[in-house]
Amino acid sequence: MAPDDRETFRENTMRIAAGIIFAGTVSLLTSSAAWSQTPPAAKSAAPGAPQAAAAPQAAPAPAPVAVKQPPQPARAACTNPNALGVGRTVEIDTTGGPGFGFEHFKTLDFLRDKEVVLTFDDGPWPVNTPAVLKALAEECTTGIFFTIGKHATYYPEILKQVYAAGHTVGTHTWSHQALVNKKLNEEQRKEEIEKGFAAVKWALGGVSPAPFFRFPALQHPPEMVTYLGERNIAMFSCDLDSFDFKARNAQQVIDTVMRKVDKLGKGIILMHDFHKHTGEAVPELLKRLKAGGYKVVAMRAKEPVQVIAKYEEEVIKDLKLPTVSSRPVSSVVTTVSE
Numbered sequence: 001m002a003p004d005d006r007e008t009f010r011e012n013t014m015r016i017a018a019g020i021i022f023a024g025t026v027s028l029l030t031s032s033a034a035w036s037q038t039p040p041a042a043k044s045a046a047p048g049a050p051q052a053a054a055a056p057q058a059a060p061a062p063a064p065v066a067v068k069q070p071p072q073p074a075r076a077a078c079t080n081p082n083a084l085g086v087g088r089t090v091e092i093d094t095t096g097g098p099g100f101g102f103e104h105f106k107t108l109d110f111l112r113d114k115e116v117v118l119t120f121d122d123g124p125w126p127v128n129t130p131a132v133l134k135a136l137a138e139e140c141t142t143g144i145f146f147t148i149g150k151h152a153t154y155y156p157e158i159l160k161q162v163y164a165a166g167h168t169v170g171t172h173t174w175s176h177q178a179l180v181n182k183k184l185n186e187e188q189r190k191e192e193i194e195k196g197f198a199a200v201k202w203a204l205g206g207v208s209p210a211p212f213f214r215f216p217a218l219q220h221p222p223e224m225v226t227y228l229g230e231r232n233i234a235m236f237s238c239d240l241d242s243f244d245f246k247a248r249n250a251q252q253v254i255d256t257v258m259r260k261v262d263k264l265g266k267g268i269i270l271m272h273d274f275h276k277h278t279g280e281a282v283p284e285l286l287k288r289l290k291a292g293g294y295k296v297v298a299m300r301a302k303e304p305v306q307v308i309a310k311y312e313e314e315v316i317k318d319l320k321l322p323t324v325s326s327r328p329v330s331s332v333v334t335t336v337s338e
């Protein structure tokens with residue numbers, strides 16, 4: 001989708017508070033690489049943010065069946081003594097579809113004062129995603145990549161680099177359609193979600209990503225929130241939006257993020273590895289976060305997502321479609337002389 005379309009779309013739409021389902025248990029476990037921690041601090045809700053709607057009670061989610069696959073490669077050993085690094089790694093049990101990010105989900109306040117989670121949407125994309133990867137590697141830190149299924153099929157090698165570098169890979173639909181769009185029926189909405197996961201699994205050479213999902217434009221149709229709960233997929237809104245897709249240059253991205261994070265004191269930061277200015281901003285932004293005393297929290301899934309075979313078949317079918325044109329023969333070949 002063209003950036004302009006998305007921008008217009010995002011500006012013209014209201015973000016909808018979502019129901020939250022917690023049929024299962026969410027556990028946040030501190031694991032390795034936990035050095036230099038700070039005590040938790042109370043956080044106030046973002047002013048003006050809509051309250052989450054009363055959650056429809058879902059039937060208890062079925063216990064997830066473990067997906068067997070090799071463990072993800074670890075991040076490379078850090079050779080930069082002044083790096084931002086990773087302050088803490090948390091493991092997320094996604095049973096029941098927990099929601100994260102105070103813009104919409106207000107239950108799980110797990111970040112401590114001065115802790116941030118870096119998230120990057122809409123990739124993988126040439127130049128910009130590699131620029132983000134390089135900056136993260138130089139600062140020995142990490143983020144979550146909410147990838148678009150179609151983009152993953154265009155650039156599987158870039159997505160493989162994201163995974164191989166030890167970052168968390170989540171998804172962001174198959175084709176970035178707004179799932180609140182009334183023109184879509186329920187099956188089409190599910191297909192957007194499920195084909196996104198299936199395409200990312202395909203792009204990673206059969207490795208299932210994390211059951212981490214972000215709705216396009218942070219618009220949460222309640223029935224899809226319920227569906228994700230039943231699928232044991234965690235939903236990610238954000239605590240602060242960089243609005244990098246509107247920024248005129250890298251400096252604006254840096255200034256917006258630092259102003260907002262200094263105000264909130266912590267949070268899940270929404271950026272786009274799809275955008276040029278973000279790729280350019282991240283090196284300096286990471287230095288500013290380090291100088292400001294912030295610590296990056298790595299979020300890992302306890303289990304990979306269970307991809308549904310039917311949608312894997314659909315993605316593979318799509319990949320074999322003619323890539324250039326689906327115009328009818330009559331519009332392509334015209335007899336001009338006989």
Ligand SMILES: [Zn+2]
Nearest residue numbers: 121122216217
């Ligand atoms: Zn997006």
